[in-house]
């Protein structure tokens with residue numbers, strides 16, 4: 155028997171202890187008792203064949219970077235979604251584009267699917283090995299190859315962690331602007347592939363605004379360069395196809411990205427409101443006044459209740475909502491904009507107005523926002539992070555609807571989100587030990603996304619489609635739209651080996667509570 159320790163980002167704040175037994179695998183959590191991992195889990199390819207295939211991979215990436223044993227594979231059975239689990243048959247950790255190319259050629263010869271994977275923080279099951287095959291972990295390709303301050307760009311490998319790039323650029327007074335809340339661990343390759351957003355993308359735009367070109371290895375092992383660091387260009391603009399394509403078109407092995415000058419001044423404010431509606435009105439008024447804050451984030455009452463005892467930032471526990479507002483740019487005019495924001499908040503009932511006096515206090519205010527997902531573990535054993543988007547003006551209505559959907563199913567919901575972008579993240583809380591609650595949470599999440607679409611929004615503001623939302627694509631795209639996208643996929647990947655079964659509907663039911671379905675009454679959660 156072997157023991158491992160896993161930190162589950164969402165379901166279980168406490169370390170898990172996983173025991174490998176014959177069947178089923180038992181997973182014990184201090185917080186939530188004993189669950190059973192899906193009996194269907196485990197690699198599909200029998201052990202002797204895996205071992206043989208691993209020898210082939212080892213001849214490309216080296217024996218220590220070709221993994222095939224169960225404990226090695228288990229690490230890759232889920233991403234941040236953790237609702238669905240599929241074991242890969244093999245994992246390869248290439249060290250260069252040439253090795254990626256050879257792994258893809260090897261996979262083509264052996265008829266294996268390949269799933270690129272950055273840090274695995276994705277929240278839509280994007281890097282899962284639903285059909286088995288090879289997970290291509292790009293973590294070793296983590297070098298910042300060049301920083302060119304005069305041209306304000308950087309050339310990086312895909313496995314560079316987002317925040318590490320900004321740290322590397324800091325000595326030149328530059329940083330990488332797209333800042334998903336996972337920036338301490340998610341990779342620039344994963345960010346490109348999901349077109350990641352983040353709190354500061356309200357002003358600076360999502361990842362696609364910051365990628366100038368990339369090197370891509372296609373399913374057949376061809377290496378192509380898309381986009382150009384120089385402006386303009388007469389050719390097809392294929393880079394845009396790849397950004398946000400979630401690893402379905404090729405494996406990104408190098409990126410040239412735009413760097414942004416560190417702003418002269420940053421001002422950060424935290425304001426409480428009695429209700430989400432009044433806070434939302436303040437958001438609309440700020441934008442209508444022509445002010446574009448660099449960030450405009452909202453926490454609702456339940457999120458405040460989860461976060462405050464953890465960060466001690468002084469948020470009143472009776473507040474219905476709080477806004478975290480940040481301004482950045484030249485010092486000139488900053489005071490005037492800060493005053494305007496204070497007035498607009500006050501006019502909408504804003505109270506407990508607080509401004510960070512220094513960087514330490516700014517970091518504390520941000521901890522209230524960026525630590526919110528982690529803090530959910532204080533109020534529930536399990537939660538499901540949704541990612542819908544609606545026009546900003548429909549936020550109050552949407553949040554009301556989200557509340558109703560959850561209330562009707564006897565569930566609590568905590569909202570923390572990029573209010574300025576209309577990108578909501580309802581966190582549907584549930585007890586993973588209760589299969590009925592799990593089923594209700596899944597149903598609620600489906601209804602929430604349907605409501606976002608009905609209110610003029612879309613299925614994803616930033617997390618992507620993956621396998622989580624693919625069966626709902628028909629809500630927003632016509633069959634002709636989807637056929638056009640499929641034609642693009644086939645042009646890059648005729649054999650459909652790269653991240654198969656992602657993004658496109660397969661005809662299955664919209665939500666497949668796989669752990670319940672597979673394990674009967676004994677749900678499986680990590």
Ligand SMILES: Cc1cc2nc3c(=O)[nH]c(=O)nc-3n(C[C@H](O)[C@H](O)[C@H](O)COP(=O)(O)OP(=O)(O)OC[C@H]3O[C@@H](n4cnc5c(N)ncnc54)[C@H](O)[C@@H]3O)c2cc1C
Pocket residue numbers: 163233234269270271272273274275276277280281292312333334335336339340341342343344345346347348349350351352353400401402404405406407527616617653
């Ligand atoms: C606490 C937390 C906060 C988050 N906050 C945000 C947020 O604010 N904004 C946001 O947008 N997302 C957020 N996310 C989701 C997630 O971090 C992003 O989707 C991120 O971009 C994923 O990066 P990754 O390196 O973990 O990629 P992975 O999860 O490993 O992969 C994501 C997708 O990209 C593909 N992929 C990865 N690398 C490559 C490559 N080199 N070539 C081709 N395809 C590749 C994978 O196949 C998969 O489809 C958050 C997640 C967590 C856990």
